[in-house]
Amino acid sequence: MSSGFIRQPMGILGGTFDPIHHGHLRIAIEIYEQCHLAEVRFIPSALPPLRQSPLANADLRLAMVKTAVQNITGLTVDDREYCQTGTSYTLNTLQSLRRDYPETPLCFIIGMDAFINLPKWYQWQQLSELAHFIVIQRPNYVLPSSTPLKTLLARQVNTPQALVKQIAGLVFIANVPLCDISATRIRKHITAGKQLTGLLPNSVLDFIQTHQLYLQTNDRTIA
Numbered sequence: 001m002s003s004g005f006i007r008q009p010m011g012i013l014g015g016t017f018d019p020i021h022h023g024h025l026r027i028a029i030e031i032y033e034q035c036h037l038a039e040v041r042f043i044p045s046a047l048p049p050l051r052q053s054p055l056a057n058a059d060l061r062l063a064m065v066k067t068a069v070q071n072i073t074g075l076t077v078d079d080r081e082y083c084q085t086g087t088s089y090t091l092n093t094l095q096s097l098r099r100d101y102p103e104t105p106l107c108f109i110i111g112m113d114a115f116i117n118l119p120k121w122y123q124w125q126q127l128s129e130l131a132h133f134i135v136i137q138r139p140n141y142v143l144p145s146s147t148p149l150k151t152l153l154a155r156q157v158n159t160p161q162a163l164v165k166q167i168a169g170l171v172f173i174a175n176v177p178l179c180d181i182s183a184t185r186i187r188k189h190i191t192a193g194k195q196l197t198g199l200l201p202n203s204v205l206d207f208i209q210t211h212q213l214y215l216q217t218n219d220r221t222i223a
């Protein structure tokens with residue numbers, strides 16, 4: 001980590017995006033504006049760890065992300081996880097970004113559901129050496145009072161301005177409106193033949209219909 005320079009931070013939103021939805025787009029836009037980021041990069045996971053296989057294949061999920069973010073100021077797509085073989089670990093992705101951008105504050109944007117589970121991620125303690133965390137509240141997920149994340153949370157800052165002072169290592173819990181949309185809920189709605197208005201962009205909806213995605217679901221959770 002270094003200090004004493006100012007470079008506009010970059011936001012990173014990793015995910016399965018099975019499919020991408022308005023929850024993803026809203027948090028990216030809110031954080032882009034609130035934290036004055038240079039951009040928010042969507043980085044779809046080709047082969048995500050820690051979850052059952054996505055229903056849509058990696059190429060289709062990438063195509064949906066591209067169609068959703070096109071023409072939205074500040075949002076971009078990065079397909080670097082598609083160039084790696086094997087499981088897409090966030091550690092490898094952040095190391096690769098750090099090589100490309102040695103002096104840029106990197107801000108890994110993460111929903112509270114995923115943040116709570118961070119200690120299960122591969123080499124999770126190294127992640128904060130590579131990036132800051134911007135945590136987004138999510139309905140029904142509350143940070144437990146006792147958590148292995150305690151040492152990381154000791155580096156919590158209260159304003160996004162702090163994120164430009166060093167390139168990694170801080171946690172900012174952002175105040176953005178709660179958005180009760182999940183990909184699980186969308187997949188279940190499609191399988192059940194329910195309406196999707198307001199949950200995802202029309203371009204993604206058209207893509208899903210053209211490719212006949214999610215007509216069957218293997219989700220075990222309640223959305």
Ligand code: ATP
Pocket residue numbers: 014015016017018023024027109110111112113114115136137138179180181182183184185
């Ligand atoms: P699934 O329901 O399949 O688990 P998801 O909707 O959580 O999918 P992911 O692609 O797994 O979508 O999410 C990528 C990142 O975006 C994660 O950090 C997740 O916590 C965050 N995220 C997704 N939806 C929201 C939301 N509505 N509010 C806040 N964060 C969200």
